[in-house]
Amino acid sequence: MKFITKYLPDFLEEITELFYQQRKINPLPIWLFLALCFNLVIAPAIYAATGEDLTPKASYALGILTLVTVALSLYLFVVIFQPERF
């Protein structure tokens, strides 16, 4: 953590630390927020790939759907490799 924050501006360092602390208390909102942020990268790619067929809103929704599918797949891998947790 210190290694990452060393190279960040002060305000980003504070935000990162806040995220780090909150992730321990309640990780779900942080993960959701990060997923939505990551979708800001995926959605334009989808929009660009589909041309005029999709609206930006539909691209953004499809991006989220893609992330949900990946998350489900990861969840199933956890079930497969650590079944006793469930």
Added chain:
Amino acid sequence: MIVIILLITKNQFMSNLSPKKLPHQPTRSTHRQQKKQQRVNLKNLYSRACKDAFIKFNPKTMLKNPVMFIVWVGTIITALLTVDPSLFGPAPGENQRLFNGLVTIILFLTVLFANFAEAVAEGRGKAQADSLRSTKADTVARRLLADGSVEEISSTKLQKGDRIKVIAGDFIPADGEVIDGVASVDESAITGESAPVLKEPGSDVASSVTGGTRIISDELVIKITAEPGQGFLERMIALVEGAKRTKTPNEIALTVLLAVLTQVFLVVVATIPPIAYYVGSPVGIVTLIALLVALIPTTIGGLLSAIGIAGMDRVAQFNVVATSGRAVEACGDINTLVLDKTGTITLGNRLAEELIPVCGHSQAEIARVALAASIFDNTPEGKSIVKLAQQLGAALDFDQSKAEGIEFSAKTRMSGTDLPDGSQARKGAVSAIKGFVRSRGGKNNSDLDQAYERVSHLGGTPLAVALDSNVYGVVYLKDIIKPGMKERFNQLRRMGVKSVMLTGDNRITASVIAQEAGVDDFIAEATPEDKIRVIQQEQAQGKLVAMTGDGTNDAPALAQANVGLAMNSGTQAAKEAANMVDLDSDPTKLIDLVTIGKQLLITRGALTTFSLANDIAKYFAIIPAMFAAAGIGSLNLMGLASSQSAILSALIYNAIIIPILIPLALTGVKFRPLTANQLLTRNILIYGLGGIIAPFIGIKIIDLIITSIGLA
């Protein structure tokens, strides 16, 4: 339709709710179970299960069931698509909102039915726990202090090692050992048996008392043996309620299999859109979700935990408390049963039938010595010898108060009396008495061996009687094999379970009883150490072993066995070492437990087969509908009306099959004592072939209904 399904489920389940009578189930136990059943309040079972089914929609709960979690996520996505059909792009076709809404409702019901199945299975345990909790009231206990005074404190404050006094009418506040007094205790709250049980100190089987039971006569001084909240009743409540339920190894293995299948189908469905686009037949998100839900094994995914909980519940209905589902499952995999002869295979009330004099002694002489040797023996056998000797005219010719009783021990294998004149009267195993006589300079006569063999060949237990260096004869102790034992052992043999009888009797008696009862093997003149040796030998060959026991000396063997069934009347050590406790203290129940365990495994296997076989029909319903534009209409084997009706029919079938199978999951597949291969063939035919055919018929019928009412 949902109401009809719930009503059918309720009626079928209620009709099967009373404990099933397994082959040769003792009537006494069934009667107790019925009484216990009456105490458990099942009135609100369904209303509580309906409420719990909705509560289980909590994502944290849903995460524990991977298959149903996928359906739950699918429901949310289709619900969003109902609100905005063009959320993920232009929506092809008409009435998309109606179609999406119908799919959402069906998926929601699929999850609801799965939750309901689990809630119903849990509900009975919770009702039982409530009934037990009502027994466990906070009472005032009379604690005895070091100076002999009595202090009244709350029962929750009692600590291990405290001494308390209970009098007639009191509820015993915690588990303990009787250290003083003799009293009758009503244990019906735990066992369902209303007949009082005599409790007294110094006896393995009668000195332990359970918190929550009631003393109905006299008074007792009890030493508390359980820490607060760790008593038998508390542990039982936690178990029946499923608070500590963890997945069994088989359940974990099946969960992994289901997760792998779900993962495979998720990847398959996720990669379909580019292929569909390529073949010129683009598919909507709702159709993809419908295909995913239809392909993943939702039936077994929804019923898996219900089957496990119901298995535990069936064991509880037999008045047996299992420490874990693992123990119940292990019963189904048992290869070897180690059983005591007396009380398990035979009725156990061995009574003296005849006194056979030897070495030229008369009947009156052996009666006199047998009476002297048995006068301090309070076992049923000892009392019956005293009675028979007195019937033959014998009377005590010494002052009993000046004589000393010598207790039976597994080491000496004899008991008797040291008489006031210094002579020693003994009765016991013939070999032990021979050694006793030899050690005093006496000689053994061939008469003794003849009498011994005669009694042994009759299946009786021969007890030699001696006074100092003289053998006077043999007591014939007659025991009767329980009715139906041979059939039960035959059943076990057909299931591949080997039975081993352990007895302290000699080899001839043991072989006669073993042959009559039909056990596969026996160990004669066995000591308690032999039990653990036999178990270790069998386990070394990779076998799973089950045994029963009630004494402290059985505790190591109970702990060593894969399934250890302790009697509730047994010692605390035995109960703690075992992974099951029989509240009726009926050792024969171990055979029923093997049946229940096998039934649990068979039910799980049968429903898994059925669930996987179902996929074939659903595949043929949805794939032609999805790729209709790609020219694969010939795959529409069922001739379903339209693509939407095909998807809806497959999903409706997928949803309603769960409540239809709830009664089967809860009551278990009917058990038949067949070999593993026979069972496999039978279940593949019924649940495999049936699982392929049933959905073809079901989906077609639902399609006709949907088309006729104009839903799609």
